[in-house]
Amino acid sequence: EDKVVQSPLSLVVHEGDTVTLNCSYEVTNFRSLLWYKQEKKAPTFLFMLTSSGIEKKSGRLSSILDKKELFSILNITATQTGDSAIYLCAVFAGGSNYKLTFGKGTLLTVNP
Amino acid sequence: SAVISQKPSRDICQRGTSLTIQCQVDSQVTMMFWYRQQPGQSLTLIATANQGSEATYESGFVIDKFPISRPNLTFSTLTVSNMSPEDSSIYLCSAGTGGAYGYTFGSGTRLTVV
Numbered sequence: 001e002d003k004v005v006q007s008p009l010s011l012v013v014h015e016g017d018t019v020t021l022n023c024s025y026e027v028t029n030f031r032s033l034l035w036y037k038q039e040k041k042a043p044t045f046l047f048m049l050t051s052s053g054i055e056k057k058s059g060r061l062s063s064i065l066d067k068k069e070l071f072s073i074l075n076i077t078a079t080q081t082g083d084s085a086i087y088l089c090a091v092f093a094g095g096s097n098y099k100l101t102f103g104k105g106t107l108l109t110v111n112p
Numbered sequence: 113s114a115v116i117s118q119k120p121s122r123d124i125c126q127r128g129t130s131l132t133i134q135c136q137v138d139s140q141v142t143m144m145f146w147y148r149q150q151p152g153q154s155l156t157l158i159a160t161a162n163q164g165s166e167a168t169y170e171s172g173f174v175i176d177k178f179p180i181s182r183p184n185l186t187f188s189t190l191t192v193s194n195m196s197p198e199d200s201s202i203y204l205c206s207a208g209t210g211g212a213y214g215y216t217f218g219s220g221t222r223l224t225v226v
Contacts, residue, residue: 034214041121041202041220043155045113048214088154092214098143100206100215104154 002027006089006103014111017079021106023089024071033065033072034100036088043088046074079110114139114207118218125195125225132191133221135205140185142209146178149202149220158203161188195225 003026013019025033032050036043047056049065049072056063060079065072076083086107090100115138125131135144144161158178159167167180182188192199202222208215 032214036214036217041222042204042217045214045216090214099145099157099160102155 002091002093002101004089004091004101004103006087006106008106009104010107010109012109012111013079015080017110018075018077019079019108021074021076021087021089021108022071023073023103025089025091025101026070027091027093027101029094030067030070030091031094032092034090034092035063035072035074036090038086038088038105039084046087076108079108081110081112084108084110113214114141114216116205116207116216116218118205118221120221121219122222123224125223127196127225129195130191130193131195131223132189133203133205135188135190135207135218137186137207141207142185143207143215144182144188145206145215146180146188146190147204147206149204151201155204158190161190161205192223195223197225199223200225 005024007022032048034048035046047063052067060077063074086105088105089103092100117136146158147155149155157170158173159169161167161180161182163182177193179191202220204220205218206215
């Protein structure tokens with residue numbers, strides 16, 4: 001059975017801090033790893049990673065994938081209160097009928 | 113990436129009744145999925161909505177409880193039948209082609225069963 005494990009499950013930081021969120025996975029026939037941000041109800045897409053060692057970057061957020069060690073990290077620099085959300089990691093495996101397997105998420109709280 | 117309109121955004125329902133949730137996508141998409149997110153939990157896939165045929169349900173979910181329709185490539189409905197308080201959750205639809213932008217989510221339906 002495909003498995004996605006995120007850590008930490010929750011994290012509280014102060015504005016301006018840098019955070020690193022972790023996602024490890026065990027899947028058969030890995031295709032890609034996705035990061036989502038969930039603030040209220042709907043997760044919003046952040047990144048899709050398919051190749052090892054290539055950093056994806058968007059503003060203060062960046063992410064990288066290590067396919068050998070089967071993990072990904074999501075970095076957020078100079079955090080702001082608006083970064084407070086649940087960050088979800090999901091894996092897309094071939095032969096899975098195109099469905100995603102989600103981790104439990106990391107609840108990030110950024111205090112002013 | 114696709115834009116999804118999901119409704120209703122929230123509802124409070126009596127136990128024993130049914131609620132149908134609709135998702136409309138602004139473009140034709142290959143894949144549509146329905147998820148449940150119980151309080152404090154991550155997303156659990158209920159089923160894959162297949163265009164023109166029966167949905168593919170995940171373990172623990174059955175068609176009688178969660179009938180799904182997908183009459184075309186842009187629209188799907190999920191019905192939560194014979195509701196009990198345990199069905200109180202956020203229900204989300206998701207759609208896409210599995211390409212570079214992954215899958216987009218609808219705005220979610222917050223269901224409370226009393």
